[in-house]
Amino acid sequence: MSLLLLHLLLLLLLLLSTTTTTTSPSPPIGVVYNPLHHPPKTHIVSSLRASTFTRVRLLDPSPSDIRAFSYSNLRLLLSLPNSYIPSFSASPSSSLRWASSHLLPFHPRSSISAVSLGHHSSSPSLLPALTNLRSSLLRLGLLHISVTTVVSFDSISPLFPPSAARFNSSVAPELIEFLSKTNSSFLIDIQPFQLYRTQTSTPIGFAVFADHPFGFRTDPFTGLRYRNLYDVMVDAAVSAVEAKMKKGGRLPVVVSATGWPSGGGEEEPAEVGEVYAEMYLKGLVRHLESGVGTPMRREGAEEVYVFELFDNWARRGPESGRHWGVWFENLTGKYEGVDFSGAGRGGGCGWPGGAGVWVVVLVFLV
DSSP states (O other): OHHHHHHHHHHHHHHHTOOOOOOOOOOOEEEEEOOTTSSOHHHHHHHHHHSSOOEEEEESOOHHHHHTTTTSOOEEEEEEOGGGHHHHHHOHHHHHHHHHHHTTTTTTTSOEEEEEEEESOOOTTHHHHHHHHHHHHHHTTOTTOEEEEEEOGGGEEOOSSGGGOEEOTTSOHHHHHHHHHTTOOEEEEOOHHHHHHHOTTSOHHHHTTOOOTTOOEEOTTTOOEEOSHHHHHHHHHHHHHHHHSOTTOOOOEEEEEEOOOSOOOTTSOTTOSHHHHHHHHHHHHHHHHTTOOOSSOTTOOSEEEESOSBOOTTOOSSGGGGOOOSBOTTSOBSSTTOOOOSTTSOOOOOSSSSOOOOOOOOOOOO
16 A cells, blocks of 8 residues: 555656646846946946846947946847938948947947847938948948838838838838848837827726736737736837738847836826836736736847936937836936846746746546
């Protein structure tokens, strides 16, 4: 009898070890950083290295800005404004000079993954400029630095259902074809706050990852359920991209900026403030770390960049536009309890401590 019990215990332990998981690795979380008018770059880079950000999107960087990230183990996405487009499209030598002074002296000591040219640009010169920049990188032997651009979410409609989303005429099929052929990612800003302030029918909980568990919306064409506005926007971008691609094509989507303002003017929505900003950022990190992706794409976005590192007091427009920073100027965090760890660290593990679903089989022999 004792031998039989031993065999039964061994069988039970074997069966308990059988598991499965329904999550994917969580995407790396980066941050958008404008080097102008901020503390010394060396201090910022040291603080970023000590933080849990693994990516940095540098806006219009100088050579010294890029040099400051040498040997930092932080991957850089360099973003150039629209002002570069005319010269890059008009002359390949212009893009070659820029790449020779900004990339060649520092890569790979500064780990540059991509260069983004243009922000929400609908200029017909954009594609020639991207092509010339790509050719310049190849000529310099910088084969692993991709070239892309940031597309405006305003170019997509309708927002819901996501499966019906399509680009308007400002996004040419040739742009998507260029990104696909060059193994580049599609970059788009995902800002639920901007939609919330213009679409009053959107519940605040749905916008800041705090909606009721049963407060989902169902895409009538796919049957997929959406529990937050972020997923709706990402999947709308995915649908719009795939509609422009050849059948079976797939392009990685990068969220180039997402966040929530911590302050604003009296005429702006009451939900502008630190309470809702912290709710959004907490919810975003929790969602990304869960490894569930989006309803339409299991892996979700390839990378996600939080907007932005510091408040920008020089930005024009509504008061809320100056209060998107997640750090103070003294390099301390603005929000208590917002944890950027976990994402990009190979999430999606099973119990204990993970978000996976375990399958346990129990066998009873009498």
